[in-house]
Amino acid sequence: MSIAEDAAPRKPGFRFERWAPLILLVGAFAIYVGIALGTDQAQYLTFDNLIAILGRSIALGITAIGQTFVILVASIDLSVASLISATAVLASVVMDGSPAMILPAILAALVLGAVVGLTNGLVVSGLKVNPLIATLGMSLIIQGCLSAFVSNFAGEVPAAFQVFAYGEIGPFPLALIFLLALAVLAWAVLRFTKFGSDIYAVGGNEEAARFAGIKTGRIVVLSHVICSVCAAIAGLYLASRLRSGAPWIGADGVYDLESIAVVVIGGTVLAGGRGGVWGTMAGMLIFSLIDSVFNIAGVDSFAKQVLRGIIIVAAVAFYAIRSKRIVA
């Protein structure tokens, strides 16, 4: 008889965890508005500027959507940053300035992402290697292979492909709409498909999922594939945005740790089984807002780092402090 078994059922109705990301987001936005007005820079509150904020962290957002899937199945992926670099370079090299090669390049990048995800997933679910170690190792391997062959910007992205990063539909950047579409798609997958339901089951209680006939290993592998494919898309986006791929762009953006931080701030628990894509999107917006607040408040870049570290911990504590579980 466990302690939990005797626990009183939770009260229905208001569920703090569900609304916490929104509360944090509203808080961050309030601070942004407050700072903009307080420093007498109302020009930062225009529509254009808000769109610019939304568009700040597209690559991070795409990566974080993928990361949400693996964290939901109680895994984690530290290889996304290296993979972003690898796919950006690959795409840019394959395209090499030729519009005709755009499609093959996109395919090549996605295939690379899928293969990396497949390997990650198999190592995690098949060899039972702790996902942190498995994907850290994978990250080193990718980065090593990459820098062995490429040491600078390689290839060139034709103008037609730059539409991905720079195109606009009306007042909205194309990439922003793409991110939104991707988020909706991810949400729909998690909400309406059996696969999505299985993800929550595997992350929530792997044993129960297995007893219900869910092929848990397959779900873990698939989630890793999705995560890596998202990273590959982020790599494509960055190649388009930077007009070329370079072997350091993933690591420079710290997409591995930041995507995890974004997901966790968005209310998805590291232990898996709880959370979702909209929380992650809120987490991404919080990051963008913090960045913008720092910029308009003119915070010194070193102080910025200190604050960012504290904010990550504080935001996670905002959820975690209410839990009674012992964490390590």
Next chain:
Amino acid sequence: MTPPVIEMKGITKSFPGVRALGDVSFEVRAGEVQALVGENGAGKSTLIKILSGVYHADAGEVRLNGEAVHFSHPVESLHAGIAVIYQEFSLLPERTVAQNLFLGREPRTRFGLIDGARMRAEAREVLSLFAAAGRIDPDRMVGELDVATQQVVEIAKAVSTGARVVVMDEPTAALNEAECEELFTTVDTLRERGVAIIYITHRMREITRLADRVTVLKDGEVAARFDTVPAPEAIVRAMVGRDIADFYAPPATSEEIGEPVLSVRGAGNDRLHDIGLDVRAGEIVGLAGIQGAGRVALAMALFGESPFDRGEVTLNGGTVDFRSPRAAITGGVGLLPGDRKGEGLVLMQSVRDNGMLTSRAFAPLWSSDRRNTRADTTRMDELLDHMEIRAASYDQDIRALSGGNQQKAIVARWLSMRPKLLIFIEPTRGIDVNSKAGIYHLMRDLAREGAGILMISSDLPEVIGAADRVLVMQQGRIVAEFPHGASEQDIMHAATEEREVAA
């Protein structure tokens, strides 16, 4: 007579150190309720796990509809139409009732998406088999439901797979009387539909009410088989099959019982109300009740894990208010958790380390782990020897030991602390019968040395046999008290009867 749906023949199964089943044969037919009874540790769960493919039998065969089957995974048995409702819930608290019911086999639209509407409708339909249906909204999070309702969902989940064989492992453990009645109705419905039901219990009342046939397991063997339901006494005799006086240690004599060690007056917290009880030195007090009645909550409150927020607790004459297990232990309270693996053992450590866990915890951090102000490996080894713990070496990882020996190592943990009050939660769960008597005698020895003992158990014969006095809890309150020798019937009644709860 219809041919059996399930036939198990000559099933034998051993675990390291224990023969769990020896040459057990068992069968169940469509449209009947076959009661599988036996004490804790008699081998019921092992038999079911072999049926469902969790374990593999060392010898023997399982036939489904006359054909030999070899399930290597529970999923295979599920697909073959055998649904098992385990005691440990396999529900996902973060998902809705409907999502849980159809976990892994969600109805889909022709686009392959989950058909939410159909899932809800089918969930309602399945739930309508149950009298509790009205209370259960398919869209509610399972985590928000009370234990009894979760149990209903768990059963509904098994039923909804369209299983031809349903195994229920002590399904009433968490239910009150009215809920039990609802469950019985459900079982009747299933039986009428031609489902074969294996019903595991050790409650005579349920056997009388439900069973068509009874198989009694004892010490891993079939002790008796009844094609009609016999008088409860016959079942009990087959179940226990030994001199109870010898199995349980004799109750305390009045000279042995001393002053109260623990007195609680008017205590409560969000799960406990108006708790008043005394435990005297030399006395074993049993605490009975259904799951969720608040017995564990009471233990955890006394132990400081989830403390009382009102009332008064006196320990050995002094008022105490423990806010953590550590404080409670310092004050002289010990506790043996019910979930040995989850809450009792540090599985990757050695037998000796497990025995010394508490004494080390109270010695200075920087002192030697082998000999310090509180603990001494030599003394611990002597204690382990004395308790006849069977291990290749005390340096061996404890996970390889049998349940009984593991439990003894936890008892050893407390012996060296000489607690005034010791709380045992389900002390013999998952322990083979031979080791059980040892645990009971150990408890009695501790009491004789002057400790007060509070024993929580879901095994009523155990509570009756081992305790000097039985308190019954219901909905966070102590509702009745019985002296040694009370009948199972009376205690069950007290534990499950509907009560007007004062707001």
Next chain:
Amino acid sequence: MKHLLLATGALALGLAPLHAQNFDDPEEFAKQQEQLQAESMGPEGQPWVQHIGGDMVETADLGIEGPATVCFSNAGVNNPWRVVGYTNMTEEVENHDSIGEFIHVDAEGSDDKQIADIDDLLAGGDCDVMIVSPNTTAALTPAVERACEAMPVIVFDRGVNTDCPVTFIHPVGGYGFGIQGAEFIVDNVEEGANVLMLRILPGVDVLETRYSAGRRILDEAGMNIVGAEFTDGDNAKTKSIVEDYLMRGDIDAVWMDAGATAVAAIEAFEDSGYDIPVFVGEDQQDFLRKWQDKGLTAIAPTYPTYQWRTAVIAAARVIEGEALPGPEWVLPQPAITQENLDEYVNPAMPPLHYAMCGCEDMANYPEAWGGN
């Protein structure tokens, strides 16, 4: 998996050299070699306003009125060189009344973030002039192009692949740096001497050109290059690498593509009990002091931090409508040698201060740069 990665890599390898920036460009090499010798124009003793080559651009028609807001998109202040440079910059801003507000946004070394920063500045920064120190050349080009459409842009340090900025300020360049050091080695050791080349990172344009130029000269002079190792700019690693080389044989000269770990490399010789060979470092105080203390045979080519002052000066001239060197403003790139070493050694300055800062005459010197 590995096969695919290898295949991918091989593909990249096959294609990359064709299209990657060329780091061994004989034309550029020759041009910079010439610029090193060229007489620079402008006021004597103020290299930060001097320029090599005489082209000028007019800015009177840009029609900006002072005091104007200058926005600066900085790649980062993530190394001591940039810290010194940024200090130069903020101090220089004080000298110009025409600059009303100076807004600084820091991309922390990320291309993506710098693009977003520039877009933010364009969307709401009320900037009149923008200074950009690009994190990388290719990546920032589109963002700079967009900025150019809105206002005058000044680029310095790394360039962009567009000529839309008013001017691009930079010292002679990486080839020049490599040439100065390598020629010093050639002049001070025998032919066939053992030279160890220590590099920071692969793939960084300014460092790659230094290496290719240095390598070219050392090879041509018949030096025996015992190795070219990457140190990651890590002192401990540098010291370990040099110690390993010393276990295998003598070293007569050390060429470095950046001076950050020069002192660690020297210590490896000291600690292993060897004489310190001919050394190429950079203008960091710790190296200069070591040089002076131990009487080394050394040279310190520089990549002057005073270019950060120049960027502000250029912005001020744009606001004031004055002409300025452009579209390329090539600054002189002096090396510190035994002759002028004493001018640059200053024990009051912190160890990682870059001596060629052109900041000694500024108001808050030396406190603002961390000196005593």
Next chain:
Amino acid sequence: MTDRADPSGARERRRLPQINPVWVLLAALIAAIIFMNPGFVEPTGYMNFLKRAAPLAILAAGQVYVITSGGFDLSVGSLITLVVVGSSMLTNNDPAATYWVVPVMLGIGVGVGAINGLIVCFLRVPSLIATLGMMITLNGLAFLWSGGAPRGYLPDTFRFFGRELIRDVPLVRFIPVSVIVLVVVVGLFAWLMHRTNLGRQVHAIGDNPVAARLAGVAVNRVRITAFVLSGLSGAIAGILLGGFAGVSTDVGTGYELQAITAAVLGGAQLLGGRGSVPAAFGGALALTAIFTLLNFLGLPQPVRQVVQGLILIAAVALAMHRRKQTGT
């Protein structure tokens, strides 16, 4: 009963001590190094090797406490940077300052560890996130303190620990001071882990925190102590690295992952319950040996990354395989 033990034998250690694969790996690597470079058997060779491995080995010895207790400490790398930069700020080339700066730095290490522990225990933020936040914060603090570049020199008295040699030692000719520090610290950490109450309780809380708490273990106190020891090891490693190589701004980068890798190579179980200081020491030596060997082979940095990644995954996969086979 089949499992009745011979009572007289129960107290003896029956199990043959299984040799930890890390020692086999280390021996093979050392043999390869000697083959490549016979000079390695000279004191200069192996003493330099030990000197080089000292900071990592000390870090790994500290990290193993946190890993065994069930967590991660990602903050040690930035802590090293903070210690080096901070020492240079405080001593400012004043030889007399060493005598108070070293204790202050050790104090900072203890303080950082304590804060990590407090955040994990009381704010219930998982250590992965808590120490990630700490890593970012400390890095920012180091820059903030120094204004971006360290402003002082480290006097020779400070550099004594990492740089000096004790000469004229019989048998080995000389011993670097850092090797003495290494032996003392690793010895102390090993003693604490394997011969004291603390060590047993660190194992217990990593193995099963609920059981440990119910058995009266002061879980928070033990966990915080584990983080404090890790922080302390970071500070010591920082003092050695600053001494070895002088001031720079990114001394600590990457050390956190190397320390975790070393501990894992030594068989420490991620998420807690098992860990050995001597084996982590062996892991650190093995990792350093791999790097040294790759250097001797003239293999570039990228190959080192790939090899490190493969070894990391292989080590954990092998450990999982062995664990499955032995059923423990």
